[in-house]
Amino acid sequence: MPRQKHQSSEEMLQMLSSIDIHSNVAVYLQIENHVQFAITAGRLTAGEQLPSVRELSERLDVNPNTVAKAYRDLEVMGLLYTRRGKGVFVKEGIERKCREDCMDRIVARIHEVMVEARVAGMNPKVVNEIVAKCLANGASPYAPPPASLLKMARKAAKK
Numbered sequence: 001m002p003r004q005k006h007q008s009s010e011e012m013l014q015m016l017s018s019i020d021i022h023s024n025v026a027v028y029l030q031i032e033n034h035v036q037f038a039i040t041a042g043r044l045t046a047g048e049q050l051p052s053v054r055e056l057s058e059r060l061d062v063n064p065n066t067v068a069k070a071y072r073d074l075e076v077m078g079l080l081y082t083r084r085g086k087g088v089f090v091k092e093g094i095e096r097k098c099r100e101d102c103m104d105r106i107v108a109r110i111h112e113v114m115v116e117a118r119v120a121g122m123n124p125k126v127v128n129e130i131v132a133k134c135l136a137n138g139a140s141p142y143a144p145p146p147a148s149l150l151k152m153a154r155k156a157a158k159k
Contacts, residue, residue: 036098046091
């Protein structure tokens with residue numbers, strides 16, 4: 001049985017609206033990841049309703065099939081369920097699994113990037129500065145890196 005909404009539909013739409021349609025990452029994957037990140041961070045909890053396919057596709061200005069695919073994939077992953085005529089909801093008891101899956105994926109990506117940085121001969125101090133700035137800048141996932149980070153990296157590469 002769906003619970004009272006933790007956040008308003010507008011807040012949920014705003015969170016999902018940070019999707020970057022110009023990113024190299026497919027929009028449906030960005031939607032899937034944003035939902036997983038929100039569950040992991042506790043911004044989406046069991047029983048909460050997600051925006052309708054139509055509502056989200058209009059907000060993102062993407063084909064409704066894109067949103068429907070993301071919702072179907074999340075349902076197959078066991079994170080969401082659909083109640084015909086009612087909507088799409090976050091499934092009960094998936095928080096821990098979602099957190100573990102997210103952390104495993106993020107650690108694997110960080111490991112890959114850090115090894116690339118080491119093999120490319122990047123100065124560990126510069127890498128640490130870049131990481132600190134990335135954590136502090138508040139950018140949404142899939143957005144291009146700020147020009148200041150690229151400038152800092154290029155400056156360090158000249159040394």
